[in-house]
Amino acid sequence: MSHFTTVETEITSLTALAAAAAKLGKPFEQGEVDVRGWHGNRMRAQAKIDMGSYDVAIVREKRPEERYKMVADWWAIGMEQGRQSDEVIAELTREYALERVVESCEAEGYVIDRNEIAIHADGSMELVASKWE
Amino acid sequence: MADQKKLRVTIDPHGKVTVKVECVPGASCTGTSEFLERAMGGVRHDRTLTAEYYETAAAHGVAGANESGE
Numbered sequence: 001m002s003h004f005t006t007v008e009t010e011i012t013s014l015t016a017l018a019a020a021a022a023k024l025g026k027p028f029e030q031g032e033v034d035v036r037g038w039h040g041n042r043m044r045a046q047a048k049i050d051m052g053s054y055d056v057a058i059v060r061e062k063r064p065e066e067r068y069k070m071v072a073d074w075w076a077i078g079m080e081q082g083r084q085s086d087e088v089i090a091e092l093t094r095e096y097a098l099e100r101v102v103e104s105c106e107a108e109g110y111v112i113d114r115n116e117i118a119i120h121a122d123g124s125m126e127l128v129a130s131k132w133e
Numbered sequence: 134m135a136d137q138k139k140l141r142v143t144i145d146p147h148g149k150v151t152v153k154v155e156c157v158p159g160a161s162c163t164g165t166s167e168f169l170e171r172a173m174g175g176v177r178h179d180r181t182l183t184a185e186y187y188e189t190a191a192a193h194g195v196a197g198a199n200e201s202g203e
Contacts, residue, residue, distance in 0.1 A: 005154075006150070006152075007150045007152070007169070008173070009148045009150055010173065012172060093148030097148040097150050098144055101144070101172075104168060110140065123146040124143065124146050126142070127142050128139060129140040130139045132136070133138065
């Protein structure tokens with residue numbers, strides 16, 4: 001028997017986010033960081049992803065559970081990369097989602113064969129986690 | 134005898150995660166993916182019990198097997 005559940009991805013793990021950034025070849029820095037925006041704009045955040053000339057700020061949200069949002073001048077980042085800013089956000093979000101799924105499943109004793117993770121042309125991914133008990 | 138729990142996870146192009154739970158005997162499988170739902174932020178869009186669930190639940194006489202959702 002089986003059922004489906006769909007969940008909106010929110011950033012709850014900086015470890016998984018750092019792994020996602022590393023996979024995309026983007027430096028990740030944690031701590032009180034200085035974030036670079038368009039035209040010399042600056043802000044402070046709890047972590048950042050270095051996207052080239054600009055950064056993505058990782059800002060802790062004021063909620064009881066550990067949770068973060070990504071704040072950036074997405075337009076400037078998209079322009080620099082020659083891509084739509086939506087694509088940049090989507091890529092970061094799905095790479096984070098993958099790392100978080102793997103991290104969480106392994107913590108629960110599930111086994112995932114990373115070589116078996118299917119990545120499709122549209123960027124979507126599929127994987128199987130299994131355990132015996 | 135040990136049972137195999139299997140989660141089939143799909144991540145859509147925008148990073149939204151769908152989990153399909155398989156191979157768990159009994160209706161208790163609805164709780165199997167809760168740890169993952171919490172880890173992903175816990176904002177759940179929908180939960181759909183598949184036809185396979187209804188067939189097996191009916192065979193086991195599980196109460197409420199014809200209700201959708203949680």
